[in-house]
Amino acid sequence: MNNVPVEAGLILAGILFILGLISVLIRRNIIFMLISVEIMLNAAGLAFIVAGARWGQPDGQVMFIFIVTMAAAEVSVGLALILQIYHQIKTLDGDAANRMKG
Amino acid sequence: MNEFLWLIPALPLAGALVLILTRGNLSRTVASIIGAGSVGMAAIVAIIINLDFISSGQQAYHQVLWTWMNVDDFSPAFAFYLDALSVIFIFVITFVGFLIHIYSIGFMADDSGFSRFFAFLNLFVCSMLILVLADNLVLLYLGWEGVGLCSYLLIGFWYDEEKNGYAARKAFIITRVGDTAMAIGLFMLFSTLGTLNIQEILTQAPQAWTVGSQTAIAIAFLLLGGAVGKSAQLPLQTWLPDAMAGPSPVSALIHAATMVTAGVYLIARMHVIFELAPVAQLWVGIIGAITLLLAGFSALTQFDLKRVLAYSTISQIGYMFLALGIGAWSSAIFHFMIHAFFKALLFLGAGAVIMVLHHEHDMFKMGGLKNKLPVIYWTFLIGAASLAALPFITAGFYSKDQILWLAWAGEKGNIWFYLAALIGALVTSIYTFRMVFLTFFGEEKTHVGHGAGRLITIPLVILAVLSLLGGFIELPHTMGHVTLLSDFLQPVLPDVVLRPGTEQSEWWMQGIAAILCLLGIYVAYFFYMKRTDLRAEIKGATYELNRFWFSGWGFDALYDILFVQPFLYLARTNKNDFLDKINEGMVTGANFFHKTFALTQNGVMRWYIMGIVVGAILILSLGLLLH
Numbered sequence: 003m004n005n006v007p008v009e010a011g012l013i014l015a016g017i018l019f020i021l022g023l024i025s026v027l028i029r030r031n032i033i034f035m036l037i038s039v040e041i042m043l044n045a046a047g048l049a050f051i052v053a054g055a056r057w058g059q060p061d062g063q064v065m066f067i068f069i070v071t072m073a074a075a076e077v078s079v080g081l082a083l084i085l086q087i088y089h090q091i092k093t094l095d096g097d098a099a100n101r102m103k104g
Numbered sequence: 105m106n107e108f109l110w111l112i113p114a115l116p117l118a119g120a121l122v123l124i125l126t127r128g129n130l131s132r133t134v135a136s137i138i139g140a141g142s143v144g145m146a147a148i149v150a151i152i153i154n155l156d157f158i159s160s161g162q163q164a165y166h167q168v169l170w171t172w173m174n175v176d177d178f179s180p181a182f183a184f185y186l187d188a189l190s191v192i193f194i195f196v197i198t199f200v201g202f203l204i205h206i207y208s209i210g211f212m213a214d215d216s217g218f219s220r221f222f223a224f225l226n227l228f229v230c231s232m233l234i235l236v237l238a239d240n241l242v243l244l245y246l247g248w249e250g251v252g253l254c255s256y257l258l259i260g261f262w263y264d265e266e267k268n269g270y271a272a273r274k275a276f277i278i279t280r281v282g283d284t285a286m287a288i289g290l291f292m293l294f295s296t297l298g299t300l301n302i303q304e305i306l307t308q309a310p311q312a313w314t315v316g317s318q319t320a321i322a323i324a325f326l327l328l329g330g331a332v333g334k335s336a337q338l339p340l341q342t343w344l345p346d347a348m349a350g351p352s353p354v355s356a357l358i359h360a361a362t363m364v365t366a367g368v369y370l371i372a373r374m375h376v377i378f379e380l381a382p383v384a385q386l387w388v389g390i391i392g393a394i395t396l397l398l399a400g401f402s403a404l405t406q407f408d409l410k411r412v413l414a415y416s417t418i419s420q421i422g423y424m425f426l427a428l429g430i431g432a433w434s435s436a437i438f439h440f441m442i443h444a445f446f447k448a449l450l451f452l453g454a455g456a457v458i459m460v461l462h463h464e465h466d467m468f469k470m471g472g473l474k475n476k477l478p479v480i481y482w483t484f485l486i487g488a489a490s491l492a493a494l495p496f497i498t499a500g501f502y503s504k505d506q507i508l509w510l511a512w513a514g515e516k517g518n519i520w521f522y523l524a525a526l527i528g529a530l531v532t533s534i535y536t537f538r539m540v541f542l543t544f545f546g547e548e549k550t551h552v553g554h555g556a557g558r559l560i561t562i563p564l565v566i567l568a569v570l571s572l573l574g575g576f577i578e579l580p581h582t583m584g585h586v587t588l589l590s591d592f593l594q595p596v597l598p599d600v601v602l603r604p605g606t607e608q609s610e611w612w613m614q615g616i617a618a619i620l621c622l623l624g625i626y627v628a629y630f631f632y633m634k635r636t637d638l639r640a641e642i643k644g645a646t647y648e649l650n651r652f653w654f655s656g657w658g659f660d661a662l663y664d665i666l667f668v669q670p671f672l673y674l675a676r677t678n679k680n681d682f683l684d685k686i687n688e689g690m691v692t693g694a695n696f697f698h699k700t701f702a703l704t705q706n707g708v709m710r711w712y713i714m715g716i717v718v719g720a721i722l723i724l725s726l727g728l729l730l731h
Contacts, residue, residue, distance in 0.1 A: 023717065027710055035709075100707030 011052030018045035032087065032096045036080050043073050105156040106165045108149055109184050112194060113233040115146040116226040123223035132218050139222025140205035143229050147198035154191050163187065163595050164303075166239060180300055185239035189596045192437055192589075193236035193369060196444045200361050201229045203563035207452050208353040210559030211459060215351075221261060225357065228254035232362050236369055241290050241300040244370075248286070248334070251363045252279050258354040259347045271346040278343040282333015286370075289326030292319070306376045313380050324377050324384030328391075331367030335421050338395040342659045344418055345402075348410040352455025355410060360417045360447040365440050368424045372433050375597060379431070385516070389429020393524035396422025398657050400531035404538070405654040408465045409454045412539050415656070416491060417447055419528060423507050426525060430517045432510040433597035434590040435503070441589075442503040442574050446490035449567035453484035456556045456564070457543060464550050467539060472548035479561045481544050483568040488540045490571040492533035492625065495618035496583075499575030504529065506580065509613045513606035529617055533624025541632040582611045 022042035029035050047066045054062015084094070091098050119142030123135060130138070157165065168183040186194075205225060212221050231250025238244035260272030294300050296319055297308050313320040331337070336344035347359045358364070371378060371388060378385040396419045403415035420443050427436035457473060457480060458465060474481045490500035508529065512522035579586040590599065631639055643650055652658055704711070 023713075026713055096709050099709070 008052055008056045011055075012049060015045045015049040015052065018042075018048065030095050030097055032084050032094050032099075035096060036077070036084065039080075040073060040077070043069055043076075105153050106186070107167065109153060109165065109167050109186055109237070110169055111149050112146050112153070112198065113184075113230045113237065115142045115149070116230040116233070118142060120223050120226035120230060123219050123226065126219070128217070128219040130219055132213070135219040135222055136209040139219075139226055140202065140209060142226055143198060143202045143205050146229070146233070147202040150194045150198040153186070154195055157186060157191055158592070168239075172242070177298065178294070178300075180240045180242040182243065183239040184237040185302065186237065187596050188593045189369070189372060189437065190236050192441055192593075194233060196441055197229060197232050197236065197362050200444050200448050200567070201225075201232075201357060203566055204353050204357045204361075204448060204452065207356075207455075207560055207563040208351075210557045211353055211455060212351065217261065221258075221351070224254050224257045224261070225353075228258070228358060228363070232366070235366055238302070240302060241293070241305075244302070244373075245287070245290065248330070248366065249283065251358070251366065252276065252283065252334070255279075255347070255358050255363055258358060259350040261350055261354065265349075268349040271343075271349040275343040275347050278340050279333045282330045282340055284329075285326045285333070286330025289323050289330065292323050292326065296323075302373060305374070309376050309380060315380055316382060317380065320377055320380040321384055324374075324381035325387070327370060327374055327377065328384055328388060331370045331425075332391060333367075334370075335364050335367030335425070336418050337367070337391050337421065337425055338398065339659070341395060341399065341418050342656060342663065345411050345414040345656060348408070348414050352410070352451055352458065355414070356448045356451030356455065359414065360451050361444040364417060364421055365424065365444070368421065368428065368436055368440055371425075371428045372437060372597060375428075375433055378428070382516075385429055385431070387429070389426050389516070389521055392422045392425025392427075392429055393521050393528075394422075395419070396426065396528040397524055397531070400528050400535065401653050402656045403535040404531065405650050407467055409458065409467050409470070409539065409543065410451070410465060412467070412535060413447070413450055413454055416532065416535065419532065420447065420491070423504060423525065423528070426511060426521060427507045430510055430514040430521060430600070431598075432507060432514055432600040434593040435506045435510055435600070437593060437597070438578050438589050439503040439507060442490070442499045442571070445567055445574050446487045446498075446500055446571040449483060449487035449564060449571055450491065452560070452564055452567070453480050453487060456480050456560050457484075460553045460556060461550045462553055467542040469549050470543045471546035472544070473552065474544040476548070476552045477556070480556060480564065483561075483564040484544070485540060486568040486571055488536045492536040493529060493617065493621050494533075494625075495614075495621060497572065499571050499573065501618075501621075502575035502578060502580070505614055505617055506578070508617050509580070509610055510600055512613060513602050513609060515601040515603055517603070526616065526620060530620045530624045533621045534628050537625045537628035538632050541628055545633060546636075580610060580614065581607070582614060 019042050022038045022040075022045060025038040026035050026042070029038060047069045050062040050065040050069070052062070054060065054065075087099055088094060119138050122138055123130070128135075164185065164187040166183065166185050168181050170182050172180050172182045205222070208221065208225065212218055215221065228251060231247045231254060233247070235244055235247025235251060238247060256272050256276040259275050260269045262268050263272075290300060293305060297305055297312060299305060299308070309320070333340045344359060344364065348355055350359070378388065399415045399418035399422060403412050403419065406412045406415060420439070424436045424439050424443070427433075427439060457470065457477070460477065461470060464470065486498070490498040493501040493504040495501050508522065508525050511517045511525045512519065577586065577588040578590060631642075655661065704715070
């Protein structure tokens with residue numbers, strides 16, 4: 003375990019985060035955007051784990067548990083919203099949901 | 105009895121409060137009983153106190169009601185001070201005021217603002233009484249501004265017409281110029297003497313300043329500014345002719361008998377300061393002399409009956425100022441009192457004439473009223489004779505003659521003052537009898553409506569009697585030498601000092617004055633009764649001069665160019681108030697940012713996410729850079 007360098011873990015977390023971000027930006031399907039947000043959350047969680055392992059502290063894992071809990075709550079709210087949007091505009095295209103523009 | 109002194113201003117105040125608080129819901133009978141009754145009660149109290157004061161021979165009575173305010177060492181009291189000078193003033197104010205209230209019941213009978221009218225009149229009487237009874241200058245200033253307010257309210261009483269409101273504002277603003285000067289004078293008095301109590305000032309001033317001291321001169325000139333504004337003297341006289349827009353009883357009470365003489369009262373009251381400032385006192389006389397001439401010549405050309413009387417008021421107050429300027433203090437007060445009687449009489453008479461002629465003001469459309477309105481004719485004739493100083497029988501002769509003689513014989517008198525007063529006397533009798541001949545003689549030109557009732561004629565008769573007999577309390581050396589009034593005033597106002605070697609000149613001075621008065625009457629008779637054909641010729645030949653005098657020597661036009669137009673120009677230029685630009689700028693900026701940021705809310709979620717990302721990167725990199 004110890005021979006995995008911290009930088010490698012953080013770079014992996016960074017790559018995952020940027021992948022998630024890019025796919026949030028370029029995807030039009032709301033469900034895929036939600037999945038991408040999950041990837042970003044998990045990237046953040048990975049960074050916590052790596053940092054926790056680096057310092058030998060349990061805090062990183064505690065934070066990860068929080069993130070997972072929050073992600074579960076977020077997904078349930080997010081899916082409910084997606085259902086509602088689908089009812090309203092009969093499509094999952096995120097760009098179509100721009101009726102609230104100023 | 106003296107302890108009831110506070111009742112004199114309190115009664116009219118109570119009357120005013122009742123009439124104001126009932127908002128015209130009282131019947132006319134009740135309103136007139138409250139309005140005239142309160143002043144009548146005040147007059148009775150004043151007469152009783154005055155008789156008591158005179159018979160007991162005391163010098164002064166001081167009544168402190170309460171301390172008005174107490175700030176550091178400045179604690180003016182709400183206190184009244186009764187001495188010989190205020191005795192005369194409260195008598196004239198309450199007595200003439202009461203007669204005018206009685207007259208008003210008849211005059212205003214059909215007016216919709218009946219109760220309002222009496223409320224304002226009562227408030228005016230109260231303020232004027234506070235002015236003359238005040239023991240300190242702060243309380244005096246309260247009364248001073250109070251009468252200014254009532255004057256404004258009553259000039260604009262018939263506010264339906266725009267020009268009345270304009271006249272009211274004009275009077276208010278022009279007198280405010282003088283009041284500002286006076287307020288600065290009071291500040292200077294307080295900062296140098298540390299008190300505004302009149303008696304303390306009068307005793308401390310001679311110790312604090314020598315004769316001709318700079319401070320005394322400055323204060324005297326500032327007080328003179330206040331007096332000039334209130335008494336409609338040069339250069340602040342332009343408001344008074346326009347003030348005739350008010351009802352006739354108002355003109356009689358405020359703009360002839362009482363308020364406009366407040367300036368005379370102020371100068372007489374503060375005479376010690378003017379004696380310490382001979383330059384200022386000389387200017388009081390000069391202003392009086394010039395004003396009496398200017399106003400006299402203007403009165404010659406007016407055709408509105410009330411404007412003739414307005415100019416003659418300015419002119420007669422000029423005589424009072426002249427008397428003050430030569431140190432003939434008691435003569436000024438004597439003339440004030442007699443003037444109050446006959447000028448109130450003339451205004452009330454003019455009001456009655458105007459009323460029965462259905463609001464006709466133009467004298468050239470009147471005429472032949474002699475037989476139609478005998479009571480008004482005879483009383484008006486008596487008032488006019490008194491104004492023209494008809495020798496021996498009228499009170500005006502005795503009061504004006506004293507000023508004329510002292511303008512020459514007094515220690516501070518000189519030949520120019522005397523000549524100005526003499527020419528003024530001639531002009532006075534010409535315009536007075538021009539007015540009488542035009543109004544009452546000749547053929548009838550306007551239909552006479554219903555005659556005047558008792559409420560109107562009784563005050564006229566009483567005032568006519570006073571205009572005839574009032575003069576006998578003070579007779580010159582050559583005729584009996586009665587000095588009741590000047591002896592009475594002597595503890596308050598010093599006697600005038602005569603120049604040596606002038607005592608003998610009195611009888612021929614009186615002769616000249618008497619001849620000039622008769623000459624003036626003859627001139628008026630000649631042009632307005634005998635040779636009325638000459639009038640048009642003269643008017644045609646002197647058209648320009650006539651216009652100039654008619655407009656009051658062009659003062660209105662001058663002030664229009666000097667003050668009104670520049671002010672209007674500034675107002676127009678700065679219509680979009682440049683200081684307001686700062687506030688407007690804030691609004692514009694907020695609007696601009698609002699519009700800009702509203703553009704970013706375009707509903708495209710990608711933009712929002714990019715915004716968040718860019719923001720996060722910015723904050724992170726800032727944190728790293730600054731670390």
